Structures are given as structure tokens and as C-alpha cells.
Amino acid sequence: MTGERPVPDPEESTLSTHPVGIHDLSVATGSHVIGLDEIAARHGVDPAKYHVGLGQDEMSVLAPDEDVVTLAAAAALPVVERHGTQGLRTLLFATESGIDQSKSAGVYVHRLLGLPATVRTVELKQACYSGTAALQMAAALVARDPAEKVLVVTSDVARYDLDSSGEPTQGAAAVAMLVTADPALLEIEPVTGVHTEDVMDFWRPNHRSTALVDGRASIDAYLRAVSGAWADYAERGGAPFEDIDAFAYHQPFTRMATKAHRHLAKVAGSGLDRDAVDAQIAATTTYNRRTGNSYTSSLYVGLAALLDSGELDPGSRVALVSYGSGAVCELFTGIVPEGYREATHPGATTAALDARTPISDTAYLELHAAHDVVVADLVTPHRTTGPFRYAGLDGHRRQYERNEPATR
Numbered sequence: 001m002t003g004e005r006p007v008p009d010p011e012e013s014t015l016s017t018h019p020v021g022i023h024d025l026s027v028a029t030g031s032h033v034i035g036l037d038e039i040a041a042r043h044g045v046d047p048a049k050y051h052v053g054l055g056q057d058e059m060s061v062l063a064p065d066e067d068v069v070t071l072a073a074a075a076a077l078p079v080v081e082r083h084g085t086q087g088l089r090t091l092l093f094a095t096e097s098g099i100d101q102s103k104s105a106g107v108y109v110h111r112l113l114g115l116p117a118t119v120r121t122v123e124l125k126q127a128c129y130s131g132t133a134a135l136q137m138a139a140a141l142v143a144r145d146p147a148e149k150v151l152v153v154t155s156d157v158a159r160y161d162l163d164s165s166g167e168p169t170q171g172a173a174a175v176a177m178l179v180t181a182d183p184a185l186l187e188i189e190p191v192t193g194v195h196t197e198d199v200m201d202f203w204r205p206n207h208r209s210t211a212l213v214d215g216r217a218s219i220d221a222y223l224r225a226v227s228g229a230w231a232d233y234a235e236r237g238g239a240p241f242e243d244i245d246a247f248a249y250h251q252p253f254t255r256m257a258t259k260a261h262r263h264l265a266k267v268a269g270s271g272l273d274r275d276a277v278d279a280q281i282a283a284t285t286t287y288n289r290r291t292g293n294s295y296t297s298s299l300y301v302g303l304a305a306l307l308d309s310g311e312l313d314p315g316s317r318v319a320l321v322s323y324g325s326g327a328v329c330e331l332f333t334g335i336v337p338e339g340y341r342e343a344t345h346p347g348a349t350t351a352a353l354d355a356r357t358p359i360s361d362t363a364y365l366e367l368h369a370a371h372d373v374v375v376a377d378l379v380t381p382h383r384t385t386g387p388f389r390y391a392g393l394d395g396h397r398r399q400y401e402r403n404e405p406a407t408r
């Protein structure tokens with residue numbers, strides 16, 4: 001034995017030739033909402049700065065008995081109810097608002113959903129990019145064995161200091177995606193462009209519950225990363241700009257998607273006029289205008305809005321542009337298959353957004369302050385209207401439970 005292994009013959013690759021991608025998708029958000037006019041009044045600015053300048057109307061606010069775990073489980077529940085757990089081998093939980101430095105938030109979700117012990121579970125982090133890392137890892141697992149399914153859940157609550165410029169760009173949402181072979185919603189194409197650069201544009205040190213950000217630098221870093229990812233995508237044989245029908249972006253605020261897409265159209269040498277460029281992202285912004293920033297979920301909330309709009313013809317190519325401060329960017333594409341509209345649930349996300357209880361600025365300020373209380377034992381008030389609740393802390397142990405319909 002020399003220890004040498006024969007070089008695999010690419011013609012005899014054991015990798016599947018089945019398309020792999022997103023088979024089902026579901027969005028959840030918080031039980032409360034605040035209109036940005038309330039924040040504008042306290043900041044003493046023209047509300048148009050938020051509605052037009054940032055492209056945001058509202059932001060979701062979590063109830064005291066909600067967190068990234070309850071949101072993630074709420075997003076995943078309909079997916080598990082629709083498809084069961086047969087073939088499910090992996091749960092990937094992507095977040096940058098983690099609730100523990102060691103234990104994966106996914107393990108709590110695993111229990112709340114009643115998943116089999118044979119489902120491996122892990123949490124991933126790289127700011128708003130980690131959902132895309134999870135999706136690509138899921139696709140690789142399914143390509144290796146098309147009989148396997150992976151549940152990818154992105155869940156985040158965006159929190160900045162009160163009265164900071166980031167405050168109107170808070171929000172919350174979770175997205176659950178079932179990744180399978182022969183998917184019903186989006187077939188992910190293999191070519192992908194990536195860009196990584198060590199930059200301090202946005203971060204949250206371990207001792208802080210709110211993020212720190214250099215706002216202008218973060219916008220510049222985002223645009224630079226989009227250029228880098230596009231160059232890599234093109235060099236690796238990606239589709240030309242004109243062969244892409246729609247673009248979904250990470251949306252810290254929806255106007256950022258407009259800035260990023262106009263920038264990409266210029267870098268890629270598109271001959272389209274500004275209205276045509278803006279039209280390529282319009283359908284992706286409707287939900288995000290209402291959830292606010294949901295960090296690693298926001299790109300997939302945008303994808304949900306695009307698919308739910310039904311605007312795309314089957315066979316259309318969608319580009320997904322994922323940016324996570326710090327910074328990593330990935331640009332990849334997918335094809336919307338025949339019959340995809342039957343696999344969407346357009347009313348569900350709109351109903352969840354409409355069902356939120358509007359709260360005053362005073363109530364929002366109380367919730368914002370309560371988040372920073374550090375104790376070993378805590379009983380949270382019963383407020384959430386979602387299917388799961390965070391009941392508090394028992395000797396530093398987080399307590400999660402089913403929220404029985406009678407008490408909602």
C-alpha cells in the first residue's frame with residue numbers, strides 16, 4: 001500500500017445530475033409592528049426620509065416571549081406539516097442574532113418541531129450572509145445524495161441603539177426553506193461568484209445586544225462586494241446580465257437594493273435605462289418594506305415576495321445577491337421551474353404581516369429596553385400570537401413551549 005488514491009474520472013462522477021434547490025419556502029415575523037412615522041417624530045426628521053430615502057414603511061418588533069428560535073420554528077412549522085420529515089437529515093440554522101455562544105439555536109427548533117434524532121443540527125454565522133452559506137451547503141449535501149432533504153432556517157432580529165441612524169433600519173423575520181432534488185420553486189445553478197474582504201462596516205461584539213455600524217462605510221463595502229462577486233461570477237462562466245430576468249438582494253433597507261442593482265447594472269455594462277433596471281427588483285421589495293431589516297433572512301424574504309408575486313414566467317432566471325457585513329458577498333442564480341406558482345403560498349406572508357399588532361413608540365421603547373435585562377430566572381409575559389413561545393429562563397436555561405391556540 002503506497003497510500004496513493006486513483007484520481008477520480010470526471011466522466012464517472014457519482015454526483016447527482018438532478019437539479020437541486022428550494023422546494024418549499026415559508027416566512028414568519030414578529031407579533032408587533034411600528035410605523036416609521038413614529039420613529040421619525042422622535043428623531044425630528046421628515047418621514048419621507050424613511051419612506052423614500054430608505055424605502056421603508058414599518059418594522060416588525062418582537063413580543064417579549066419571541067426570539068430567533070420561536071420565529072424560526074414558526075417559519076418551519078408549515079414546511080414540516082406539508083412535507084413531513086421523511087428523508088430529512090440536516091437542519092441548518094443561520095443567524096447573526098444568536099441566543100447562546102455555544103449551543104445552536106437550531107437544537108431548540110429541532111425539539112419544537114419534533115424532528116427525528118437522526119437530523120444533524122448546526123448554527124452558522126457570517127452576518128447577513130450566513131443563510132446563503134447554509135443554502136449552498138444544503139445544495140451540496142443533496143447533490144451528494146438526492147434522497148436527502150435539508151431544512152435551512154434563517155432567523156434574525158435587527159437591533160441598533162435608540163436614537164442612532166440605524167434605528168429606523170431595525171426589523172425581524174425568519175425564513176424556512178426545504179432544499180431537495182427536483183425542487184418546485186427554484187433550481188439553483190452551479191456557477192456562483194464570491195467576494196470576501198476583512199472590513200469593519202458592521203459588527204456586534206459579544207458583550208453587546210445591539211450592533212455597531214459605520215453606515216456610509218457599510219454602503220460602500222456592500223457595493224464593492226457586489227462588484228467583486230459579479231466579476232468572479234462572470235469569470236467562472238456565469239450567465240450574462242441580459243440573460244437574468246430578476247434580481248433579489250440582501251435588503252437592510254429596500255433602497256439599498258436599488259442602489260446595489262443600479263451599481264451592478266453599470267458594472268455589468270447593461271444598456272437598460274433606469275426604469276428598466278429598477279423594474280428588475282421591484283417585486284422583491286414589497287415584504288421587506290414591512291418587515292424592516294431581517295439580516296440573513298432579508299434576501300429570502302425578498303425571494304418569497306418575488307415568487308409570491310407570480311410575475312415570473314416559468315424558465316426565468318433569478319439572480320440572488322447575498323451580502324453580509326464584515327464582509328462576504330455571494331452572487332448566484334436559479335431557474336424557476338414549470339408549475340412553480342402552485343408551490344407558493346402568497347396569502348400566508350401577507351396575512352402574517354397584516355396580523356401584527358401596531359404598537360406606540362412608548363411601547364416599543366419599553367420592549368427595546370427590556371431586551372437588555374440580564375438575569376438567571378425570568379418569566380416572560382404571554383404576548384406572542386405565533387405557534388411557539390419563549391417562556392423565560394430557569395437557572396440560565398432558555399424555556400420554549402408550544403403556544404396553544406386557545407391562549408393566542
Ligand code: CAA
Nearest residue numbers: 046048049052053054165166169215216218219222252325
Ligand atoms: N425625503 C426623501 N429622501 C430623503 C429625505 C427626505 N426628506 N431626507 C433624506 N433623504 C435621503 C437621503 O438623501 C439619503 O439618500 P441617498 O443615500 O440616496 O443619498 C437617504 O435618505 C438616507 O439619508 P442619510 O444618508 O442622511 O441617512 P442617515 O445618515 O441617517 O443613515 C444609513 C442612513 C447609513 C443607511 C443608516 O440608516 C444606517 O446606518 N443603517 C444601518 C446600516 C446599514 O443598513 N447599512 C447598509 C449596508 S450594510 C448591510 O447591508 C448589512 C446589514 O444588514 C446592516
